[in-house]
Each structure stands twice: as structure tokens, then as C-alpha cells.
Amino acid sequence: MNLLDQFLWVIFPYLSVVVFVVGHIFRYRYDQFNWTAKSSEFIEKKRLMIGSLLFHIGIIPVIFGHVGGLLIPKSWTEAFGISNHMYHTVALYIGGIFGVITFAGMLILTARRFTMSTIRKLSSASDLIVNALLLFIIFMGMYSTLVTNHVQPEFDYRESISIWFRDLFVFSPDASLMAAVPVSFKIHMISGFLIFALWPFTRLVHVWSVPLNYARRSYILYRKNRGQSVHH
Template sequence: MSTPELFLWGALPYMVLIFCVTATIWRYVTNPFSWTSKSSEMLEKRMLKWGSLLFHIGIFAVICGHIAGLIVPVEFYRWIGLSDEGYHLIAIAGGLPAGIIAFAGGVILLVRRYVATKVRATSSTGDWIALVMLLVVIITGILATSANAVNHTGFDYRTTINPWLRGLMVFQPDPTLMQTVPMNFKVHILLSFVLYCVFPFTRLVHMLSMPLGYLKRSYVLYRRRDGSVYPDQKPNKERAM
């Protein structure tokens, strides 16, 4: 195995992780008020409703699929009696539609950001980069999975990428496991590394936030100028009479 390959699949993942974590913490400590999804719902709602809905549903399914395919050992599926053919059929039948749905939602959000004048005027460079990188990572994943299924290459990421990733998680990387991985899967992984490096500087950081404070926060009461609570209560003086 060449030195560049050893670097890409042995050292680079840790470098990306350290950079992503450090930059994210740095942003939170130095500029906490920028830690927001910066909603633009009031500027345009129709395209946002469909784009956001499709993207979040699709990306949630994609993440679940990645966990099932890249974290769970292949031995587990064989232990429960699921054949390799059955697993791949389920992965393709569920994974490809999920990726397409997420991609469609992302495209709608990207088009919205361009055609809606007010949204475009309030968009930052980070907003554009985040959306474009998400779409690039998603489409390369769809193409890699599709090509593997159509060409019947027999490549099984559960015996290559899966143990490689789990080895990274326990600090026992084995870059040689990536030698037989098709190039389109490698490109998809490397582009995801770029996305992780971009992550701390965009609105994507909001996915790390859990607004648990809202669970115990008091209700907000809106009052008219006459003192009544919106929308139905009458002014205090009228109630007294």
C-alpha cells in the first residue's frame, strides 16, 4: 500500500476529526450567538416547507442506513439469519429512495436560496457552501451505491469500509481494508471529510443543539395594548365590571 493511501485512510480521518471538534468548540466559545440555524421562514415559506421536509426525512433515513451498514458488523446480520442478498436488497430498496428524497429536498432549498430575493440577500457564503457540499456528498453516495448495484461488482462495504471505520473508532486503524474499495466510494468518503471541515463554520452546527430548556420554560403570553391576553380575553377593567 502506498504512502498517500496510508495517509488518506490512516491519518487523515483523525486530522479531520480533531479539526472539526476543535473548530466547533472554538466557535461556540468565541461566538455563541452565531450558533443558530438562522431561520428564513418569514422570508419565504412555500419552497421551504417542501424542501426542508423532504431533506430532513431523507437525511434521517440516510443516517440510519449508514449506521446499520457501517457500524453494525456483518456477523450480526448473519447471526440473525439475514442473507447477504437479502441485506443488499433491503439496503438498495431503502437507501436509494432515502438518498433521492434528501437530494430532492436539498435541491429545492438551494433553488429557493437563489430565486427568493430576500433569502438570497440574507444568505452568507457559509450557507451556499454548506448546501452545495451536502448535495455533492449525497449525489456521490447515490451514484456509488447505484453503480455497485447495477454492475453487480460483488463489493460489500460491510467487510471493507465497515471494519475500517470501526477500527478508527477504537484507535486501531487498518488502511489496508480500503485497498479493494471502488474509487466512487472513496471519493464519497473523502468529500464527506471536506464536509466535516466545513461544518463548524456554517449553520450546520445547529444539529448539535438540543433545546431542552424549552421543556421547562414558562408559556409566553401575548397581550394587546389594552392589557388583554391575545386572542380572546377581555381587558381587566371590563372583566371587573
């Protein structure tokens, strides 16, 4: 394997994870005031609602599909009587349906951000990059599933990508496993790790901002005192 393959399939994944973790720690410690997403709902609601709804409906099954496909060994599904043909048929149709829903939602959200001048002015450069990159990642995933798998039906990512990915967790990734992987799958994987590296420095950090202490927060009481509004 050449140096480029070693970098892409051995160094780059770990580098992305390190940047992801260290970047979050750094930003949380020194940039908490910007740990949020600028809302554009007051500018336009209809396309935001439709795009966001479609994206979230689709992305959750897609994530679970990726986790199952990458982390569950082929031998395990076969042990439960799931044939290779059955597995790929379900992955193609179910994954394809939710992939299309996710892509449609992301396309609406991206078009909204790029084509509406008021929202584009509100957006930072990182906002635009994230939207475009997420749309590209989803598109490449759809292309790999619906086109590449049709053109190269003999390719089984569970015999190459999945093994390589699981080996990352035990610090022994084999770059040679990715040699025969179709280009569309490679681009999808690389762009996926790239979004992880960019995550801490973009609006994506707001997904971790779950208001867990909201339920036990004290009420804010307002009452009038000598003609002035006072709150406690």
C-alpha cells in the first residue's frame, strides 16, 4: 500500500477523532457563548419545518443502518439465518427509502440557506460549508447504495469496509482491505470522517446542548412593585 492509502485509512480516521474530541473540549472551555446555532426560523418557517422534519425522519434509521452494517459481523447475521441476498435486499430498499427522505430534507435545508439572501447573510462560512458537506455525504451514500451496488453487485462492504472499520477500535486497521472498495464508498467514508473533524468548529455542536437542567430550574416570577416590573 502507498503512503496515501496509509494516510486515508489509518492516520486520517484517528486524526479526525482526536480533532473531534480535543476540539469539543477546547470550544466548551473557551467559547461557550457561541455553543449554539443561530436561528433563522423568524425569517422563514415553512421550508425549515418541511426540510427539518424529513431530515430527522430519515437520518435516525440511516444512522442505525450504518451502525448495524459496520459493527455487526457478517457471520452473526448468517448465524441468525439471514442470507446475504436477504440482507442486501433489505438494506437496499429500506436504506434507500430512508436515504431518499434524508437527502430530500437536507436538499431543502441547503437550498433554503443558499438561495434566500436574508438567511445567507445570517449564515457564517462554516454554516454554508456544513450544509454543503452534509448534502454531499448523503448524496454519496445514496449513490453508493442505489448505483454502485447495482453496477457492482458482487461487492460486499461487510467483507472489506466493515472489517476495516471494526479494526479501528482495536488500533489495527488494515489499509489493504480498502484497496478494492469502489470509489463512491471511499469518498463517502472520507467525507464522513471529515465532518467529524469539522464538527467542533461549526454549528453542529448545538446537538449536544440538551437542556437537562431545565426541568429542575427555578421558576421566574414577575410581579409589580410601585409601578415597575420586578422579577426574581
